[in-house]
Amino acid sequence: MGVLEGIRLAWRSMSRHRLRAFFMMVGVMVGISSLTILYSVGESTKQETIKRFKRMVGTFDTVIVRPGAGRMRGMISLTTAEPTLKFEDAQAIASEVAEIKQVAQVQNAFDIDVQYRDRAATPAVVGVSANWLDLRGDEVTEGAFFTNDDMQSLARVAVIGMDVQKALFPDENPLDKTLRIGDVPFQVKAVLASRGAGPGGGSLDNVILIPVTTASKRLFNRDYLTMTVAQLKDPEDSETAIRKITALMRERHRIAPSALDDFTITSPRASMAQVTQVGSTLSKTLMGVAIIAMIIGGVVIMSLMLIAVSERRKEIGVRRSVGASRRDILLQFVLEALVVSSLGGLIGIGVGLGGTRIVIQLQNLPHIVAWDALGLAVGLSVVIGLVFGLYPAWKATNVDPVAALRV
Amino acid sequence: MIEVSHVSKVYRRGDGTPVTALNDVSFAIVAGEFVTIRGPSGSGKSSILNILGCLDTPTSGTYRLEGEDVSGYSDRQLSRIRCRKIGFVFQSFNLIPRTTALENVEIPMIYGNGRVDRTKATVVLQRVGLADRTRHYGTELSGGEQQRVAIARALINDPHLILADEPTGNLDSVAGMEIMRLLQDLNTEGRTIVLVTHDDAVASYAAREIVLRDGGIGSDRSTA
Ligand SMILES: Nc1ncnc2c1ncn2[C@@H]1O[C@H](COP(=O)(O)OP(=O)(O)O)[C@@H](O)[C@H]1O
Ligand SMILES: [Mg+2]
Numbered sequence: 001m002g003v004l005e006g007i008r009l010a011w012r013s014m015s016r017h018r019l020r021a022f023f024m025m026v027g028v029m030v031g032i033s034s035l036t037i038l039y040s041v042g043e044s045t046k047q048e049t050i051k052r053f054k055r056m057v058g059t060f061d062t063v064i065v066r067p068g069a070g071r072m073r074g075m076i077s078l079t080t081a082e083p084t085l086k087f088e089d090a091q092a093i094a095s096e097v098a099e100i101k102q103v104a105q106v107q108n109a110f111d112i113d114v115q116y117r118d119r120a121a122t123p124a125v126v127g128v129s130a131n132w133l134d135l136r137g138d139e140v141t142e143g144a145f146f147t148n149d150d151m152q153s154l155a156r157v158a159v160i161g162m163d164v165q166k167a168l169f170p171d172e173n174p175l176d177k178t179l180r181i182g183d184v185p186f187q188v189k190a191v192l193a194s195r196g197a198g199p200g201g202g203s204l205d206n207v208i209l210i211p212v213t214t215a216s217k218r219l220f221n222r223d224y225l226t227m228t229v230a231q232l233k234d235p236e237d238s239e240t241a242i243r244k245i246t247a248l249m250r251e252r253h254r255i256a257p258s259a260l261d262d263f264t265i266t267s268p269r270a271s272m273a274q275v276t277q278v279g280s281t282l283s284k285t286l287m288g289v290a291i292i293a294m295i296i297g298g299v300v301i302m303s304l305m306l307i308a309v310s311e312r313r314k315e316i317g318v319r320r321s322v323g324a325s326r327r328d329i330l331l332q333f334v335l336e337a338l339v340v341s342s343l344g345g346l347i348g349i350g351v352g353l354g355g356t357r358i359v360i361q362l363q364n365l366p367h368i369v370a371w372d373a374l375g376l377a378v379g380l381s382v383v384i385g386l387v388f389g390l391y392p393a394w395k396a397t398n399v400d401p402v403a404a405l406r407v
Numbered sequence: 408m409i410e411v412s413h414v415s416k417v418y419r420r421g422d423g424t425p426v427t428a429l430n431d432v433s434f435a436i437v438a439g440e441f442v443t444i445r446g447p448s449g450s451g452k453s454s455i456l457n458i459l460g461c462l463d464t465p466t467s468g469t470y471r472l473e474g475e476d477v478s479g480y481s482d483r484q485l486s487r488i489r490c491r492k493i494g495f496v497f498q499s500f501n502l503i504p505r506t507t508a509l510e511n512v513e514i515p516m517i518y519g520n521g522r523v524d525r526t527k528a529t530v531v532l533q534r535v536g537l538a539d540r541t542r543h544y545g546t547e548l549s550g551g552e553q554q555r556v557a558i559a560r561a562l563i564n565d566p567h568l569i570l571a572d573e574p575t576g577n578l579d580s581v582a583g584m585e586i587m588r589l590l591q592d593l594n595t596e597g598r599t600i601v602l603v604t605h606d607d608a609v610a611s612y613a614a615r616e617i618v619l620r621d622g623g624i625g626s627d628r629s630t631a
Contacts, residue, residue, distance in 0.1 A: 001518055005522075009517065318503060318514070319518075320462065320486070320489075321460065322489065322514055322561075323486050323489045323515055323564070324486060324517075325483050405497060
């Protein structure tokens with residue numbers, strides 16, 4: 001008997017015992033559909049997270065130096081930061097670490113009232129150096145970003161985010177208008193292109209950028225930074241750069257060899273890896289659940305096949321008497337299990353793709369079909385049919401035709 | 408055609424005690440014969456028939472079929488012989504449930520070298536007088552009709568040897584006669600027929616009768 005003939009036989013036997021076939025399929029169906037959903041949604045979530053993270057940090061080819069030893073929760077601001085990271089530290093990193101292309105200095109504060117006429121907003125006020133836009137790869141939609149001259153002259157100029165524009169200038173052109181940050185008047189020079197939502201879901205557009213020198217001397221009266229962003233010449237060099245910056249900073253801050261750093265260096269690439277790692281741990285756990293469902297499905301297949309074999313002893317005897325060898329019987333029963341579990345797998349994929357579509361629509365995620373997961377699913381259902389069908393099929397080959405045919 | 412020499416068959420019961428079903432049986436059957444095997448219940452009739460049909464192997468002795476000594480054959484080899492040379496008919500018809508007459512008849516073709524030939528199966532069903540029953544399931548057919556489907560199934564691969572184990576045992580006398588006439592026709596065509604029975608009326612169709620007694624041959628005589 002050929003394999004094709006065997007598949008035809010298996011198909012017929014399945015359509016003769018629909019209820020049994022259904023029960024044999026359920027486990028595989030549930031397992032495969034959940035696997036498909038988990039994998040596709042997981043992949044989709046991961047890509048969305050990466051996208052949002054990228055929006056927040058702008059570019060991955062940087063290392064970020066923050067004041068303070070421990071990892072602080074949330075965003076550091078001037079009120080919470082230790083006053084140890086100085087402007088000169090940033091300059092030293094730029095000039096003394098060969099791997100660094102440029103360094104941006106940052107001073108940021110929250111909860112500062114910003115007013116224009118009778119309108120008010122409380123965006124994040126961030127003092128940055130003039131290379132900020134270039135370093136991050138951000139863009140302005142209107143006007144021009146402030147320059148090194150503005151930095152030098154401590155110009156009171158501001159670049160506002162989209163949310164600030166909406167809040168303060170709902171129906172007028174903000175360019176060259178004068179708004180107040182705290183009590184200090186600033187002239188709007190440009191509007192930032194929208195960056196959308198960050199990793200936590202909050203808007204990244206509720207922000208005002210001003211020259212960091214102006215921020216330090218005219219607004220906040222602080223001579224330390226909340227953050228320094230150092231851009232690498234070659235993204236591969238981040239570890240070397242971190243090592244060199246650490247050494248440089250320890251030297252500049254005169255930290256004794258036994259003492260801990262008074263600063264923290266992170267790399268967005270590493271943080272990103274951590275974020276997606278968490279995601280994939282979760283999906284691994286869920287995949288375990290799906291695999292357990294499939295193993296249960298396999299055991300159901302095996303028990304129902306065993307029952308079928310003992311119910312069909314006479315059929316086995318007849319087939320043997322008309323010329324079926326042990327191998328033919330083995331093939332027939334293995335193929336029955338295989339056809340049922342593969343069909344269960346295919347239906348599972350269909351259900352899974354439908355489920356994925358729903359979840360993705362509900363959570364507003366990008367639509368991604370994880371083709372490798374589908375391949376895995378098909379492979380798994382075939383393997384399950386094979387593994388759990390083999391024992392009953394072997395039992396079938398051991399049915400003695402003479403005994404089975406005796407009246 | 409058939410040469411059985413010094414064949415014995417010993418079964419083991421569940422508890423391990425041996426049961427001798429056949430004890431040093433020897434006989435020969437030439438091609439085209441119609442032979443009945445008779446004897447009381449438990450005398451070894453089915454045992455010898457299963458050996459002739461290559462469904463079982465003797466414990467000792469040799470069995471030659473069309474000149475081939477099949478005693479040491481593997482499962483694959485015996486299966487091929489069953490498929491091509493032998494047609495079985497049983498007392499209890501043994502049609503496969505939830506399967507049409509036509510599909511039942513097609514089964515042996517699956518295990519032959521050819522593909523399933525539906526036209527051929529239809530023709531053979533016609534031949535046994537069931538042209539209008541091809542789509543019927545076993546449960547929708549009378550006993551005589553079921554047995555005719557079984558005969559069609561036995562014939563589909565065109566075997567030289569037909570082995571029937573009390574084929575009329577479950578039938579009324581009219582249906583039984585029809586089956587016997589069918590077997591007689593097959594014999595007239597040149598097929599060798601070995602038939603197990605304990606019905607005198609049935610035995611009268613055959614030209615030769617072997618009687619078994621306690622696993623041995625009691626008598627072997629021509630009844631022509
Ligand atoms: N599989 C078996 N296991 C044990 N004993 C068996 C088996 N098959 C047949 N026998 C015994 O062998 C003897 C002959 O059986 P059988 O050939 O079926 O006789 P008949 O067909 O003439 O009634 C009987 O005593 C029967 O009980
Ligand atoms: Mg018997």
